[in-house]
Amino acid sequence: MDLILYLLAVPFVAGLVCAVIPKKQRLIAELLALAGSIAVFLMTFIIFRTNPVNFQLFGLELFRIDNFNRFLVLFIALFGILVILYSTKFFPKTDKFSISSFYYTSVLWSISAALGCVLANNLILMLVFWGFLGLTLYVLIQSNSPDSKDAAKKTFIIVGGSDCLMILGIAIIWVLTGTLQMDKIFLSTADSTLALTAFLCLAIGAFAKAGAMPFHTWIPDMAPVTPAPVIALLPASLDKLLGIYLLARISLNLFSLSLPLTAFLMFIGAVTIIAAVFMAMIQHDLKKLLSYHAVSQVGYMILGLATGNPVGIAGGIFHMLNNAIYKSCFFLCGGSIEKKTGTTDLDKLGALAGKAGMPLTFAAFFIASMSISGVPPFNGFVSKWMIYQGLITQFQNASPKFQIIALVCLVAAMFGSALTLASFMKLIHAIFFAQKKNEQKGEVNWQMWLPQLLLAGLCIVFGVFAFALPLKYFIIPSLSAFNLQLSGNLIGFWQPELATMLLIACIIIGIIIFLASFSLGSVIKRHKIFIGGEVLPENQRVTGVDFYQTIKEIKIFDQTYALAQKKVFDIYDWGKAIVNAFASALALMHTGNMHIYLAMSIMGLTILLYVFLGK
Amino acid sequence: MSTFFDYLIFPGFLFSAVFGMLAVYIDRKVSARVQWRKGPPLLQPVYDFVKLLGKEISVPEQTSVFTFLSAPVFGLAAITLVSVIVWNAMLVPGKTFIGDLIVVIYLLAIPSIAVIIGGFASNNPIASIGASREMKLILSYEIPFILSILTVIIKTGSIRMGDIVTYQLANPAVITSASGIIAFIVAILCIQAKLCLTPFDIPEAEQEIIAGPAVEYSGTPLAIFKLTKWIMLFVLPSFLVALFMPSADFLYNLLKFAGVLVIIILIKNTNPRLRIDQAVKFFWTYGAGLSLIAVILALIGL
Numbered sequence: 001m002d003l004i005l006y007l008l009a010v011p012f013v014a015g016l017v018c019a020v021i022p023k024k025q026r027l028i029a030e031l032l033a034l035a036g037s038i039a040v041f042l043m044t045f046i047i048f049r050t051n052p053v054n055f056q057l058f059g060l061e062l063f064r065i066d067n068f069n070r071f072l073v074l075f076i077a078l079f080g081i082l083v084i085l086y087s088t089k090f091f092p093k094t095d096k097f098s099i100s101s102f103y104y105t106s107v108l109w110s111i112s113a114a115l116g117c118v119l120a121n122n123l124i125l126m127l128v129f130w131g132f133l134g135l136t137l138y139v140l141i142q143s144n145s146p147d148s149k150d151a152a153k154k155t156f157i158i159v160g161g162s163d164c165l166m167i168l169g170i171a172i173i174w175v176l177t178g179t180l181q182m183d184k185i186f187l188s189t190a191d192s193t194l195a196l197t198a199f200l201c202l203a204i205g206a207f208a209k210a211g212a213m214p215f216h217t218w219i220p221d222m223a224p225v226t227p228a229p230v231i232a233l234l235p236a237s238l239d240k241l242l243g244i245y246l247l248a249r250i251s252l253n254l255f256s257l258s259l260p261l262t263a264f265l266m267f268i269g270a271v272t273i274i275a276a277v278f279m280a281m282i283q284h285d286l287k288k289l290l291s292y293h294a295v296s297q298v299g300y301m302i303l304g305l306a307t308g309n310p311v312g313i314a315g316g317i318f319h320m321l322n323n324a325i326y327k328s329c330f331f332l333c334g335g336s337i338e339k340k341t342g343t344t345d346l347d348k349l350g351a352l353a354g355k356a357g358m359p360l361t362f363a364a365f366f367i368a369s370m371s372i373s374g375v376p377p378f379n380g381f382v383s384k385w386m387i388y389q390g391l392i393t394q395f396q397n398a399s400p401k402f403q404i405i406a407l408v409c410l411v412a413a414m415f416g417s418a419l420t421l422a423s424f425m426k427l428i429h430a431i432f433f434a435q436k437k438n439e440q441k442g443e444v445n446w447q448m449w450l451p452q453l454l455l456a457g458l459c460i461v462f463g464v465f466a467f468a469l470p471l472k473y474f475i476i477p478s479l480s481a482f483n484l485q486l487s488g489n490l491i492g493f494w495q496p497e498l499a500t501m502l503l504i505a506c507i508i509i510g511i512i513i514f515l516a517s518f519s520l521g522s523v524i525k526r527h528k529i530f531i532g533g534e535v536l537p538e539n540q541r542v543t544g545v546d547f548y549q550t551i552k553e554i555k556i557f558d559q560t561y562a563l564a565q566k567k568v569f570d571i572y573d574w575g576k577a578i579v580n581a582f583a584s585a586l587a588l589m590h591t592g593n594m595h596i597y598l599a600m601s602i603m604g605l606t607i608l609l610y611v612f613l614g615k
Numbered sequence: 616m617s618t619f620f621d622y623l624i625f626p627g628f629l630f631s632a633v634f635g636m637l638a639v640y641i642d643r644k645v646s647a648r649v650q651w652r653k654g655p656p657l658l659q660p661v662y663d664f665v666k667l668l669g670k671e672i673s674v675p676e677q678t679s680v681f682t683f684l685s686a687p688v689f690g691l692a693a694i695t696l697v698s699v700i701v702w703n704a705m706l707v708p709g710k711t712f713i714g715d716l717i718v719v720i721y722l723l724a725i726p727s728i729a730v731i732i733g734g735f736a737s738n739n740p741i742a743s744i745g746a747s748r749e750m751k752l753i754l755s756y757e758i759p760f761i762l763s764i765l766t767v768i769i770k771t772g773s774i775r776m777g778d779i780v781t782y783q784l785a786n787p788a789v790i791t792s793a794s795g796i797i798a799f800i801v802a803i804l805c806i807q808a809k810l811c812l813t814p815f816d817i818p819e820a821e822q823e824i825i826a827g828p829a830v831e832y833s834g835t836p837l838a839i840f841k842l843t844k845w846i847m848l849f850v851l852p853s854f855l856v857a858l859f860m861p862s863a864d865f866l867y868n869l870l871k872f873a874g875v876l877v878i879i880i881l882i883k884n885t886n887p888r889l890r891i892d893q894a895v896k897f898f899w900t901y902g903a904g905l906s907l908i909a910v911i912l913a914l915i916g917l
Contacts, residue, residue: 351677351738353678353679353682353736354677354678354679355679359679362679370728373724374721375721375724375725375728376718376721376722376725381721385714385717385718385721388714388717388774389713389714389717389774392768392774396772400914403914404914407765407910410765411758411761411762411765414720414757414761415757415758415761417721418724418753418754418757419754421724421728421750421753422750422751422753422754425728425731425735425746425747425750426747426750428732428735429735429743429746429747432735433678433735433736433738433743434743435738435739435740435743495712498618499696499718502618502619502622502627502692502695502696502699503689503692503693503696504692505619505622505623506622506628506688506691506692506695506696507688507689507692509623509628509691509692510685510687510688510691510692510839511688513668513835513838513839514684514835516668517668517669517672517834517835517838520668520669521669522668522669522670522671522672522834522835523671523672524671524672524673524674524680525671525672525673525674526673526674526675526676527673527674527675527676528675528676529675529676529737529738529739529831530739530825530830530831531739531740531741532741532825536740540740541740542740542743542744544743544747547747547750547751548747548751550751550891550892550895551751551754551895553892554892554895554896554899
């Protein structure tokens, strides 16, 4: 018990101290934040080693360690360290709008809140941490840029509004079961409308946090104006972990879902994958494009969890972890590119892959792109492969009506993967290869490239040794928290280690072919590019931004994109329109005419008297 | 150790390289006969390959040399792995692993990615345009390709290639059913696009964008790209044979492969090239529609 309190207190106190350290002593604040996050990481490691247990506090079982949240705390702390390390060099020292010392406070408090949220065993306690995280997100979005107010407000309204629904859901649960302790609640949505309402309320909270459609719109809006490390920490990793954590908890522990409800969840997952990735393909801003992928990937996790069979669920949870890894890697890389070039506009970037550019960032970005597109043997492939397995298993066991849904989702997921690849090819071209006069940009500081490369390394390790490391220690044991077990052994499965060895063997063959050609007298020479004998003017170049113009111009897509540009699909704008309509209707009554006000007061009083005294 | 033998000798690298060269020989010979020419000798692909090895390797200025030179190698490695999985499924159906079909579908994307990245790293606008066309082509054929493979999955009830083969050895082959034949037709068209052959040779389109992604390649990296293409010409038709009409006999499988190959070559020689937007529309309407019909037919058991 003490350990959990220390775990929550250390980042909190370190954050408090950071807040009072004067701005000039930034180095001290940075070192303190780093030390605090490393201490948290060490403590989470101890938690990871403890067996599942409940903790008493004030006579309530407030916290609980089980096989599911054990490994999550480890990764929350890891992302914390990497982002803090990255931030120390990311923010310019001289800039007027440079961050306040409250930045590190907010980051540390976010870590603390996320840890508390994952470990909480009481729904109210979880909600408190959950809401606190929304607040730090609101602060962090505005930490560096003056024009981020609107985006921050939108984020706060969507995330905070979904919190209100969660309170409603928790209240219904309390009415139905008389307890708020998560490991004691078990409801079925099949026979009770109230339980179904409670589930949907909590699920909306999870969707808003993780960014599933239609509650995703805050992510693309906040991404372009928010500092990259903040996106890497919150929407890209912690919010995903928490949102999917809650979804898994409610759909697997707290409730047992009826078949139509799982089908509905799968439908949301499939729509999220396809719609978000189509939006990503046409973006012109690096961070905005990445943020649409942050939305799209949530679809895979929901799909995996909704399959309801062990392979699919394990795949969904593994995908959640993988996505947090490569997505924060992307945003850190994006931050480095922004820092070096001063822009995230894809039309203006280019030629960063070479030695004079940013080779380390390129390597990290490329590996992460391969992971997110599900190219074997990287980690994204393994989790997607498991989700597909889950969908196919569900297809084989389901009744004909649900068979079709499973098939549609399978096609959507696989096609979504191709679309993801396409938009990352566009990104890679626009950032790293677009023809441009070489400006000697140089690589970023080690504090910045080290987190990127570490995360990229994790993408490889979790892919190549998927069954030996992450699945064995993190994912498969976590299934027991839902009383599930992966049937059959892992021997007949895809063996990424072997496949990688074989791929390496063939790469060696390739090297041998090269060596053979050198022994035949071949040499490497640099030469000017050939464009039909013409010399290309410098202002004429292919940036890659319009690679998919042909697809965009297809009539149906053209119209849909036009509607999306007008924010027709944005639930926030709908809400705004409804609120404004009400407000304008009410405003009509405010004429400033005293008689009308008086008449209204008397009418109101009469109604009240009638209601309360009449009975 | 036997795995490495599988991978490097049979049915891996050496086997698929030899048969890939044979396939490209058949391609050139049949094309020549269609065009009333004599055609090359049997060893022509070998001559081409060795000649390229001796040539100077030219690398464009201002680009990442490592990316430029290593891109072809990754494509070759992936397609070799596919060859092992596909042929092992037909030779020893019991030895395959669960879900290898999905692995094959994803590995098949890597040679295309290699071409795209190689094109990007050429630092040449023409190569970039070619690479973007290749990517759009992937997008366009992906849906019909997945749907036609789904037909096979529904028919045989498995995503394990070994089971798919064994099922068809015990029962009639998938291609003999109504849904199977439709799915097969769609799959052949997708293979045509995957192989970048007319009418879908849009990314290379020699007459407009001088071989697109390959425009800056020469010498050894070009040789490896060519070898990858040749192996694909062998592996992709054999993949269709394994999915739609496998037989227990190795030689029969090779014969069926040759049959599929000739169909592909005839399509190539009798069609003009499409524009990229036409190809996208074709695959997303007719291709997807046809394969959807196949899936529905398979679901109702035809």
